[in-house]
Amino acid sequence: MSARDGVAGAGGSGPRRPAGGPGERPLLLRGGRLLDPSTGLDGTGDLLVSGGEIAAAGETIEAPETAEVVDVSGLVVAPGLIDLHVHFREPGGEHKETIRSGAAAAVAGGFTTVWTMPNTDPPIDDPAAVGFVRAEGERAEGARVMPIGAASVGRRGEQMTEVGELVLAGVVAVSDDGSPIWHAGLLRRLLEYTQTFGIPVLQHSEVRELAGSGVMNEGRVSTALGLRGQPNAAEAAMVARDIQLAALTGGHLHVCHVSTRETVEQLRMARRRGLPVTSEVTPHHLALTDAEVRGYRTEAKVNPPLRTEEDRQAVREALVDGVIDVIATDHAPHHYEEKEREFDDAPFGAVGLETALGVAITELVETGLMSLGAVVERMACAPARIMGLEGGTLEAGSPADVVVFDPEERWTVDPDTFLSRSRNTPFAGRELTGRVHRTLVGGRVRFAREA
Amino acid sequence: MTAGERPGAGLGKDLVGLEGLSGDQIVAILDTAEPFKEISERRIKKVPVLRGKTIVNLFFEPSTRTRISFEFAEKRLSADTVNISASGSSVQKGETLVDTARNLEAMRIDMVVMRHGSAGAARFLAERIPSNVINAGDGQHEHPTQALLDLLTLRDRFGRLEGLKVCIVGDIVHSRVARSNIWGLLAVGAEVAVCGPRTLIPLGIEELGVEVFGRVEEAIAWCDALYVLRLQLERMQAGFIPSLREYNRVFGVSSERLATADDDLVVLHPGPMNRGVEIDSDVADGPRSVILPQVTNGVAIRMAVLYLLAGGRPEMAEAAKQGEG
Numbered sequence: 001m002s003a004r005d006g007v008a009g010a011g012g013s014g015p016r017r018p019a020g021g022p023g024e025r026p027l028l029l030r031g032g033r034l035l036d037p038s039t040g041l042d043g044t045g046d047l048l049v050s051g052g053e054i055a056a057a058g059e060t061i062e063a064p065e066t067a068e069v070v071d072v073s074g075l076v077v078a079p080g081l082i083d084l085h086v087h088f089r090e091p092g093g094e095h096k097e098t099i100r101s102g103a104a105a106a107v108a109g110g111f112t113t114v115w116t117m118p119n120t121d122p123p124i125d126d127p128a129a130v131g132f133v134r135a136e137g138e139r140a141e142g143a144r145v146m147p148i149g150a151a152s153v154g155r156r157g158e159q160m161t162e163v164g165e166l167v168l169a170g171v172v173a174v175s176d177d178g179s180p181i182w183h184a185g186l187l188r189r190l191l192e193y194t195q196t197f198g199i200p201v202l203q204h205s206e207v208r209e210l211a212g213s214g215v216m217n218e219g220r221v222s223t224a225l226g227l228r229g230q231p232n233a234a235e236a237a238m239v240a241r242d243i244q245l246a247a248l249t250g251g252h253l254h255v256c257h258v259s260t261r262e263t264v265e266q267l268r269m270a271r272r273r274g275l276p277v278t279s280e281v282t283p284h285h286l287a288l289t290d291a292e293v294r295g296y297r298t299e300a301k302v303n304p305p306l307r308t309e310e311d312r313q314a315v316r317e318a319l320v321d322g323v324i325d326v327i328a329t330d331h332a333p334h335h336y337e338e339k340e341r342e343f344d345d346a347p348f349g350a351v352g353l354e355t356a357l358g359v360a361i362t363e364l365v366e367t368g369l370m371s372l373g374a375v376v377e378r379m380a381c382a383p384a385r386i387m388g389l390e391g392g393t394l395e396a397g398s399p400a401d402v403v404v405f406d407p408e409e410r411w412t413v414d415p416d417t418f419l420s421r422s423r424n425t426p427f428a429g430r431e432l433t434g435r436v437h438r439t440l441v442g443g444r445v446r447f448a449r450e451a
Numbered sequence: 452m453t454a455g456e457r458p459g460a461g462l463g464k465d466l467v468g469l470e471g472l473s474g475d476q477i478v479a480i481l482d483t484a485e486p487f488k489e490i491s492e493r494r495i496k497k498v499p500v501l502r503g504k505t506i507v508n509l510f511f512e513p514s515t516r517t518r519i520s521f522e523f524a525e526k527r528l529s530a531d532t533v534n535i536s537a538s539g540s541s542v543q544k545g546e547t548l549v550d551t552a553r554n555l556e557a558m559r560i561d562m563v564v565m566r567h568g569s570a571g572a573a574r575f576l577a578e579r580i581p582s583n584v585i586n587a588g589d590g591q592h593e594h595p596t597q598a599l600l601d602l603l604t605l606r607d608r609f610g611r612l613e614g615l616k617v618c619i620v621g622d623i624v625h626s627r628v629a630r631s632n633i634w635g636l637l638a639v640g641a642e643v644a645v646c647g648p649r650t651l652i653p654l655g656i657e658e659l660g661v662e663v664f665g666r667v668e669e670a671i672a673w674c675d676a677l678y679v680l681r682l683q684l685e686r687m688q689a690g691f692i693p694s695l696r697e698y699n700r701v702f703g704v705s706s707e708r709l710a711t712a713d714d715d716l717v718v719l720h721p722g723p724m725n726r727g728v729e730i731d732s733d734v735a736d737g738p739r740s741v742i743l744p745q746v747t748n749g750v751a752i753r754m755a756v757l758y759l760l761a762g763g764r765p766e767m768a769e770a771a772k773q774g775e776g
Contacts, residue, residue: 220655224470226570226592226630229654296571340549342569344590 026050027443028063031073032404037377038079038385038393047077049400052443057394072404075437078376079392080112080143080401081357082383084280085177085202085256085328087349088114088145090136091129092121097333097421099133102353103142105331105420107447109353110436111143112401113383113391114331118150119178125150125161127169134170142446143439144401146172151190151201157182160189167197172387175202177256180238182208187242191251200252200278200387203242205263206304210234215344217290217305225293227343232311235304236262243270246277254386255279257330259304261314268323278386280328281315283352283359284426288312292426296343299426302332303348319378320369326383327375329356333422351420355413357405358432365407366433372407400443409435454479456766459759465577465584466756468593469634477638478612479765481603484748484755486769490527491750500758500771501530506562507555510587511537514566516722516746517587517597521564524753530562548572549579556580562760565589583760591625597721598631600752602639604745605676608717613640618670620702621680621729622651622691628721629680633661646670647702650691667702671712678719679704682729695728705731709739717741 029047034057036042046061047054063069088102097105099116106114116133118124124133130147137145149171153159155178163174174194181187181203190201211234216222218229239255243266246253258264258281270277284302289309292300300306318324332349339346352359360379364370370378380403384392391401413430415423439447453475454460460479462472469477490496506525510518518534525532548567555563562583565573570590577584588594606612617636623629623645636643637660644662645652652663664670671677682698692698704718718730718739726732735742755768763771 218654220658223653223655224630224659226590226627228591231654296574337547337549340547342548342567342575343571344569 026055026064026067027440027445028061028067028069029072029077029402029404030069031071032075032077034394035076035078035373035376036381036394037373038381039395041394042373047394047402049402049440049443052400054394054396054398054400054402056396070438072438074406075404076372076407077394077402077404079380079394080403080439080441081110081379082113082389082392083111083329083331083353083356084115084254084326084383084387086114086116086331086353087119087333088116089120089333091132095335095421099136099145100140100142101419101421102331102333103137103140103145105351105353105418106143107439107441108419108436109355110357110403110405110439111353112403112439112441113144113146113389115146115148115172117175117177118148119155119176123150123155124148124171125153125155127165130166130169130171143441146170148173148175148177148202150174151176151181152186155179157186160186160193163190163193163197163199167199171199173200173202173254175204175256177202177204180204180206180208184241184245188245188249191245191249191253195249195251198388200254202254202256203238204256205235205238205242207234207238210237214305215301216293217307219290219308221290221293225296227293230305232260232262232307235260236266239263239266243275243277246270246275247273250276252276252278257282257285257304257328258315258318258324259285259307259311261311264314264318264323267318271323278325280326281319281324282330283327283356283363284350285312285315286319286327287359287363288426297426298339298341298343298346299350299424299428301343301346301348302330302350316364316369319364320374325378325386327356327360327379328383329353333420334424336423339424349424351418351422351425354418354420355425355427355432357436358411358413358434359427361407361434362432400440402440403436404438405434405436407434409433411435454765455482456764458762458764460765462759464760465573466595466760467573467577467584467586469595469598469631469638470593472634472638474638474640477599477602477635480599480752480755480759481606483759483763483765483768484603484751486772487754487758488748488751490754490772491747496527497529498527498772499529500763501525501528501761504530504561504761506530506532506564506757507560508532508534509551509555509563509565510535511565511567512588514587516749517566520746520749521587521753523750524757527750528754528757530757548575552576552579556582562757585756585760588627590627591630592627593631594627595631596749596753596756597628598635599756600745600749601632601678601719601721602635603748603752604719604741605717607744607748608741609675612636615641615676616644616674617641617676617678618644618646618664618674619678619680620646620667620670620704622682622686623647623656623680624651624653625683625686626680632678633659644670644673648692648698651686667704667708671708671716675713675715676717676719677704679730681721681723682725684725699728703729703731704734706733706737709734719745722746
């Protein structure tokens with residue numbers, strides 16, 4: 001049994017079934033390239049959706065009389081993308097993003113499920129707050145919004161939250177993201193305690209004493225710019241520690257936004273030992289380096305910071321060979337005036353939902369590093385598999401969470417067209433390949449690009 | 452056409468840093484400063500070069516030497532100047548830099564000289580207003596006029612810059628003076644080294660093209676000029692060094708350490724000095740010191756930069772000074 005199988009099977013209560021109603025009438029997507037690495041499907045065919053589920057996927061499907069038929073020839077039909085790491089800012093930061101605008105941005109980017117981080121104001125650390133996020137998520141009628149609960153009360157890193165209560169209220173994981181769970185004893189207890197409920201602990205890995213007040217990667221570029229840096233070791237040292245705790249406890253550790261080559265080495269070792277450790281990488285760490293910060297571009301101020309070319313190559317290779325399991329956006333919206341500041345004072349973060357697929361295809365498929373199927377695997381199938389979620393597949397009987405995209409369409413990123421409330425992207429003006437045309441959640445068309 | 456013949460030496464609208472400037476451009480600025488030196492020696496220290504120009508000296512951090520040096524340079528060139536310091540201004544009331552910039556612009560000023568605590572602030576301002584912006588120090592990034600006056604002082608003393616060996620000693624990590632000097636010295640063909648405790652030497656410094664010495668004795672044996680940086684007292688609290696006493700014992704520039712050095716070796720310091728910490732008084736006040744000539748050259752260099760950014764041609768500076776420009 002591989003580490004990932006072990007993780008998927010760790011859930012005591014079986015797969016978590018996302019909520020989703022049946023569609024009004026059947027829908028037939030005709031003549032697309034059906035691409036589903038979870039079942040090995042890759043070929044031209046039809047997909048029939050009925051009652052909120054995938055009814056059939058195959059070469060030629062007879063449409064029921066009542067069905068709406070949509071011609072998707074020339075487009076790829078794949079399992080809806082799943083993003084395990086987004087910040088929707090509600091409650092407390094509604095000028096940056098709301099759950100509604102975030103869920104809309106998600107389906108515009110082909111995502112049918114998003115996991116929302118709990119570092120809102122107040123943080124999502126009690127059942128009532130979890131209920132609020134879920135209810136807003138339902139009302140948003142965008143992607144499925146699955147809340148992550150805070151790992152510690154008030155995200156202060158001291159006392160464990162009522163993890164059981166949070167799970168009953170609907171959280172899918174716990175995390176103090178934005179801050180590390182710095183106290184090794186607390187993380188140990190969390191990795192033990194969460195096993196009762198079969199949920200992972202998502203860790204923002206950063207040794208604060210090393211990261212200090214660094215605003216970018218520490219190295220040649222920070223030296224030239226006179227900006228305070230965070231060394232690679234600030235991330236890798238905590239990952240090394242946390243892997244030992246996963247080994248000790250058998251709990252599922254998920255390492256957020258991997259950015260350094262040293263972290264990749266640690267993860268490689270964990271995988272070799274079959275430990276219950278999974279990880280993610282963001283599109284911006286796959287695509288960009290700290291050279292992007294030159295000119296004091298605050299759009300390129302993210303945490304963990306953009307690193308060097310060697311690091312970028314290392315995280316790409318790790319994604320290709322599966323040491324890093326998934327791509328997750330770390331979608332972190334900020335209002336424009338918060339970013340139009342001195343570099344030191346601007347907040348960390350970049351939006352990612354509406355550019356992630358295009359960046360992945362441009363950086364990984366066009367360069368020949370990965371097949372299109374492998375990208376779908378890392379953005380849809382693998383997140384479902386490592387987290388024990390339904391979805392991430394076109395298998396009959398699964399929720400009809402589907403993305404339809406043109407893998408060859410070239411387009412230029414124009415933040416003014418984003419459905420997100422925020423515009424803070426380092427990819428503005430970039431030409432990308434691969435664009436989402438239609439997104440179905442539970443059989444309903446939640447996004448359709450105007451022709 | 453060389454930099455010395457182009458309007459403004461080809462500097463463009465602003466002087467944000469020395470990174471990216473060519474050796475020709477830097478030499479053109481130094482050459483432009485030469486005729487301006489003499490103005491400060493006159494009985495009536497005023498020429499009409501910048502008459503009618505309005506200049507704002509915008510200082511978000513305390514500064515005595517740099518602010519006064521700029522102000523003398525501006526006044527001696529007949530500009531109208533306004534000084535704004537952070538305390539007691541709208542900045543202290545929470546105004547953002549972008550709003551400050553827009554308001555200054557709305558008053559139709561010609562030039563801004565800015566000192567700010569954040570790296571990149573000068574560039575940020577320069578990209579948002581059409582006025583000329585001169586960086587008087589932005590965080591740990593650059594302090595270009597300081598490095599230019601240092602180069603002028605070295606050239607006065609040695610008659611050349613190319614091939615000169617200069618070692619910067621002290622807190623390189625936090626020093627904008629060090630960064631500007633590194634770029635400037637490398638551009639004009641000098642050899643550059645840095646020396647200090649490893650906690651105060653930034654990662655990747657070698658990749659900029661400088662040598663690193665671990666001991667000040669090695670640096671002294673190697674260099675023609677020793678550039679001693681001010682050690683901020685708060686570095687001890689932040690844990691970069693164990694104590695000022697130990698710093699002085701290991702890295703302090705004393706006459707004993709300089710006893711075996713070449714007779715021509717000179718010592719620079721950007722001021723203000725911590726006597727008895729990074730530099731001993733007998734060195735600061737001794738024959739190797741060019742610390743006061745640095746200050747004198749500061750006014751001439753700032754006149755040259757103001758004149759060039761206002762569109763002056765380097766070779767016309769002599770005539771401009773005589774009131775013919």
